Amino acid sequence: MAKTFNFKKILGPVILAVGALIWGISFVAQSEGGAVGSYTFQGTRNTLAFLTVGLVTLIRDLAQRKKKPRARYGSGKAFFSAHKTALLAGLLCGIAYTIAATVQQLGIDIMGTDVSAGRAGFLTALYIVLVPVLGIFLKKKITLKAWCSVAVAVVGLYLISVKPGTGFKISFADVLLIICALFFAIQILLIDSFSQKVDGLHLSCMEFFFASVVTVLMMFAFENPDIEVIKANWLMIAYSGVLSGGVAYTFQILGQQMTPPVLASLIMSLESVFSALSDWLIRGNTLNARELSGCVIMFAAITIAQLPEFKRKKQQNAA
Secondary structure: OOOOOOHHHHHHHHHHHHHHHHHHHHHHHHHHHHHOEEEEHHHHHHHHHHHHHHHHHHHHHHHHHHOOOOOOOOOOHHHHHHHHHHHHHHHHHHHHHHHHHHHHHHHHHHHHHOHHHHHHHHHOOHHHHHHHHHHHHHHOOHHHHHHHHHHHHHHHHHHHHHOOOOOOOOOHHHHHHHHHHHHHHHHHHHOOOOOEEEEEEEHHHHHHHHHHHHHHHHHHHHHOOOOOHHHOOHHHHHHHHHHHHHHHHHHHHHHOOOOHHHHHHHHHHHHHHHHHHHHHHHOOOOOOOOHHHHHHHHHHHHHHHHOOOOHHHHHHHHH
16 A cells, blocks of 8 residues: 655655754844844844734634634633643743743853854754753653764764864853753753644744743843844844744744654754855855865754664564
């Protein structure tokens, strides 16, 4: 009997790869937009992201109501139960995202134009190692193939992000980026846990609602936002809010609904590759042989992760 083609197996990774592309390009926006202040950048960015996802969600929900005037969830109890789950999911994912993104921005701002800034991408993308490690504590089965893919990806990320001769001493900014990677790993696992239980757009909307509230409060508590400085950096904030925030993180949620968490983290870690490539295309900073090798190795890791389980096929054939 011929196997039916599973479109979701292709669509999920493609959506995640597009999100990684947007994140890769946004590294420039985060570096330059940080001039407004770390908390101000996050507050304005997350507010734009919430407004973007909220508008799309509202339009989608109104369109669905026109087609199906009756309540989608049936009884009032079922309706409340569904939205209670979405609120809980949005709160937990929003907390993890807020900590990760804010700590990442602080680390990037501290590094500034330092030579060690090239390590930021590598340290942030350590979530590809932390996702399967944390998955063990959640009793998730991690295959040998997945571990091999993670190991290969780490080598690729190292070649892309760490410059030879700079050493690898741990600074305060490095510690912040490692903490950032930990909370991004937690966010990925939380989304994997909730994505099948709640609507993807509702989850994204709730995540950015909580993130925007928290970061706006921190913006006024720890900084004095200057409207003129914000205006001068509006393009960087808009890109990070609308595209990197609203679009890419929604793609993450939708993509993870169709992709296992370890493979999803590997695909999303391509942001490091896209960051290097965009730096080459936009700023003219050429990639050397070492960095190109890292890009190739990263793509190889993603390919390995998507190879079929040959052992399982043999067992099926033997049966």
